[in-house]
Amino acid sequence: MTAASMPRVRVPTSAKRGEVIEIRTLITHAMESGFRKDDAGRLVPRKILSKFTASFNGAVIFEADWHPAVAANPQQSFYFKARESGEFQFTWTDDDGSVYGTKAKLAVT
DSSP states (O other): OOOOOEEEEEOOSEEOTTOEEEEEEEEEOOOBOSOOBOTTSOBOOOBOEEEEEEEETTEEEEEEEOOTTSOSSOEEEEEEEOOSOEEEEEEEEETTSOEEEEEEEEEEO
């Protein structure tokens, strides 16, 4: 059995107005293809993260469609230009309908 999915993000807590910051994410997830067999010879059900979305103050700022070739425990990083203080919302969607998420705040001075 695989461990529960656990999202992690690395976002600076503060930035200067106009500063470009790097946002890094990682989620613990097995990314089962549906082709592997367990010890009893039964197929392990497919469980693939298929979409990653990052929003800031409710507006989508980054989106990625992932496919079965993405490695277990996928990482995603991108850059963001800080213009105002607010909150990031990060969402990972599994092809079985499961949704995992986390939030992070950014203070802009």
